[in-house]
Amino acid sequence: MHSLSRIALALVPLLHLLTAVEAAAGIAVSPLQQRVVVKPGRSGEFSLTIRNVRRSPQDRRQAVKVEVVDFAVSSDGKLSFGEEMAHSRSAVAWITLDADEFVLDPGKARTVGGKVRAAVNGDGDYWAAVMVTPGGTSRPGPGVQVVVRMASGVFVHVARRNYTERGSVIAQEVILPQFTAQQNPAAEPQNEGGADELNQALRIRAELKNEGLVAFVASGTASLLLDGRKRVASVPLHASRSRILPGDVRRFEGVLATPLPAGDYTVGLVFQCGSQEGRKAVNRSELNISADLARLWSQMGTVQASAGLHVEPETIERELVPGRFTTGSVSVTNRGLGTVRIRCRLEAAEFDSDGSGAEGAPEGPFRLLAPRDWLALNPTEFTLAPRTQRSVLCHLNVPRDARPGNYSRSIVMETESAGLDGQQDADLRVVPVHITVEERM
Amino acid sequence: MKRLMFIVFMAALLVPLSSRSAFGAIPPADPATCAISCSVVEIMEWAGDFSAITLVDITSLTDQPTGSAARNLITNGNCSIAADNTATAQLSAAAATLTTDYGLAFDGDGITDTGGTTVSYTDYSTFLTVVGEGDVTHVSPNGVVQVTLSVRASVSGSSAPDQASYSATQTLTATWG
Numbered sequence: 001m002h003s004l005s006r007i008a009l010a011l012v013p014l015l016h017l018l019t020a021v022e023a024a025a026g027i028a029v030s031p032l033q034q035r036v037v038v039k040p041g042r043s044g045e046f047s048l049t050i051r052n053v054r055r056s057p058q059d060r061r062q063a064v065k066v067e068v069v070d071f072a073v074s075s076d077g078k079l080s081f082g083e084e085m086a087h088s089r090s091a092v093a094w095i096t097l098d099a100d101e102f103v104l105d106p107g108k109a110r111t112v113g114g115k116v117r118a119a120v121n122g123d124g125d126y127w128a129a130v131m132v133t134p135g136g137t138s139r140p141g142p143g144v145q146v147v148v149r150m151a152s153g154v155f156v157h158v159a160r161r162n163y164t165e166r167g168s169v170i171a172q173e174v175i176l177p178q179f180t181a182q183q184n185p186a187a188e189p190q191n192e193g194g195a196d197e198l199n200q201a202l203r204i205r206a207e208l209k210n211e212g213l214v215a216f217v218a219s220g221t222a223s224l225l226l227d228g229r230k231r232v233a234s235v236p237l238h239a240s241r242s243r244i245l246p247g248d249v250r251r252f253e254g255v256l257a258t259p260l261p262a263g264d265y266t267v268g269l270v271f272q273c274g275s276q277e278g279r280k281a282v283n284r285s286e287l288n289i290s291a292d293l294a295r296l297w298s299q300m301g302t303v304q305a306s307a308g309l310h311v312e313p314e315t316i317e318r319e320l321v322p323g324r325f326t327t328g329s330v331s332v333t334n335r336g337l338g339t340v341r342i343r344c345r346l347e348a349a350e351f352d353s354d355g356s357g358a359e360g361a362p363e364g365p366f367r368l369l370a371p372r373d374w375l376a377l378n379p380t381e382f383t384l385a386p387r388t389q390r391s392v393l394c395h396l397n398v399p400r401d402a403r404p405g406n407y408s409r410s411i412v413m414e415t416e417s418a419g420l421d422g423q424q425d426a427d428l429r430v431v432p433v434h435i436t437v438e439e440r441m
Numbered sequence: 442m443k444r445l446m447f448i449v450f451m452a453a454l455l456v457p458l459s460s461r462s463a464f465g466a467i468p469p470a471d472p473a474t475c476a477i478s479c480s481v482v483e484i485m486e487w488a489g490d491f492s493a494i495t496l497v498d499i500t501s502l503t504d505q506p507t508g509s510a511a512r513n514l515i516t517n518g519n520c521s522i523a524a525d526n527t528a529t530a531q532l533s534a535a536a537a538t539l540t541t542d543y544g545l546a547f548d549g550d551g552i553t554d555t556g557g558t559t560v561s562y563t564d565y566s567t568f569l570t571v572v573g574e575g576d577v578t579h580v581s582p583n584g585v586v587q588v589t590l591s592v593r594a595s596v597s598g599s600s601a602p603d604q605a606s607y608s609a610t611q612t613l614t615a616t617w618g
Contacts, residue, residue: 026488026515032617033483053486076572079523079616131614134487144532144592146510147612148487240572251572329581333552389552389578391519 033153041120052104059106077241091126122158124213165278166212175203216274235418236341238383257337262294308336323400334384338418370407486515509591519618522575530565534605544591551578
């Protein structure tokens with residue numbers, strides 16, 4: 001064996017770039033996404049705020065480079081940027097920025113204006129990203145340089161006509177539960193690394209393609225019908241990024257941890273593509289659960305429990321003056337092994353978890369019902385993969401003419417867990433939102 | 442005399458009424474207040490500097506020097522980190538290359554605190570390409586997550602690579618969630 005000569009490796013400090021400017025505090029970008037609606041052949045505007053955040057007296061001037069780049073979304077929802085991601089619905093050529101490279105002093109911000117001029121034959125949705133790179137152009141050097149940057153999405157809607165969201169299921173597969181050889185001597189040897197708990201669940205995968213001209217948010221459910229007739233189970237389908245751009249394909253997966261009886265099943269997929277007016281995308285496939293598998297699954301499998309869903313906090317409390325805008329958030333954690341769909345809505349304050357109005361007077365000070373337009377939820381519907389968490393933002397906007405007092409509304413979350421029909425818990429979680437509107441000075 | 446005393450008396454009455462009297466009490470405060478409000482929209486920021494990282498020299502075929510650097514990502518919403526999976530991110534010197542693996546860690550798990558799932562060492566070409574990797578879940582009210590990028594170098598194949606100074610550039614892009 002040859003003895004190796006020394007190979008020097010070094011990682012240099014991050015945030016390189018422009019010789020005239022040294023690395024500094026932080027570069028903040030806002031907003032992260034925006035939508036511009038234009039008519040064909042017409043222009044629209046947007047802006048991006050970039051700030052050199054001052055955190056210490058040692059913070060220095062920071063060079064910033066901004067440019068419009070293409071991006072693509074993979075079937076798994078991963079974003080990739082660059083010229084090689086150019087596509088037929090790129091908005092890069094339509095967008096001009098009023099700045100490309102500038103220097104920001106600590107504590108200073110700059111609003112970069114953008115103009116979108118849609119093509120005359122534009123029709124539907126197009127997209128691009130504004131890439132903000134602190135420090136400007138990177139310099140090559142020894143070792144490993146680490147570049148950080150931020151991307152802000154610009155989504156252009158060319159409103160030529162009314163659009164209908166259209167999607168189609170282009171692939172579907174079912175992955176049967178797998179158990180170790182010790183558990184099932186007839187089973188194939190497990191892959192290196194062993195089977196994790198998800199391998200002991202039924203997984204349904206589907207690929208949904210956006211066949212239309214506008215983006216939509218998709219939600220899907222897989223139904224299992226025994227002998228093609230009687231529905232015995234339903235499984236919500238999850239994707240990392242449920243908003244699908246025109247021409248894109250997105251992979252969804254549903255996980256059913258509850259053991260199924262032996263038999264022949266039909267797996268029916270139904271996707272809602274966007275609004276209620278959007279068309280549904282459907283597909284079917286066949287599935288057989290053998291007696292051996294059903295027996296093993298029943299012995300080794302894990303039963304999905306609704307207690308696997310954790311919601312916090314129990315209550316949102318805010319004290320505001322009229323004209324104030326703020327947000328609260330509710331964290332929803334799926335601790336179980338199956339996928340779970342959550343639908344959120346706002347209801348009157350006296351709303352009990354069993355779906356009825358609360359009996360008697362609520363605890364605490366008397367509270368008026370907060371007007372519905374004071375609050376908004378985002379998102380209102382989502383699906384959680386096993387062992388994942390998501391926050392629901394509650395935007396609270398108290399109008400300037402609001403009267404001081406105590407107000408209340410409830411965030412109601414309906415959950416639909418993967419499981420057997422009749423055994424699933426129609427779980428309802430309620431998070432009260434208490435708002436104290438103080439005197440305006 | 443009486444006239445003079447009357448004048449002095451009237452002056453004494455009028456002085457306290459003057460807000461600028463040198464002999465009267467300091468005028469009461471007249472506070473003026475205004476309500477200030479501002480809205481906070483989605484924000485994302487790479488803050489601070491990655492500290493310098495030095496990997497020890499490779500002196501044998503089995504050496505696998507590692508190094509890491511951390512930086513704060515500030516966000517008030519869910520976001521995601523994408524990596525460069527092109528050859529730019531692989532340690533190379535002219536035509537010679539080294540096996541280059543990257544890892545990512547957060548100081549929060551994305552469930553109890555803002556953060557995400559730790560990514561084990563992965564080849565540069567597939568780093569952060571798996572579903573869920575690089576995703577940062579914001580857990581209110583914590584808007585700061587420390588992101589640690591790790592690098593591991595090793596020899597490709599069974600022959601000694603060229604003696605040289607190897608370099609690479611890894612680009613981490615923070616995006617909307």
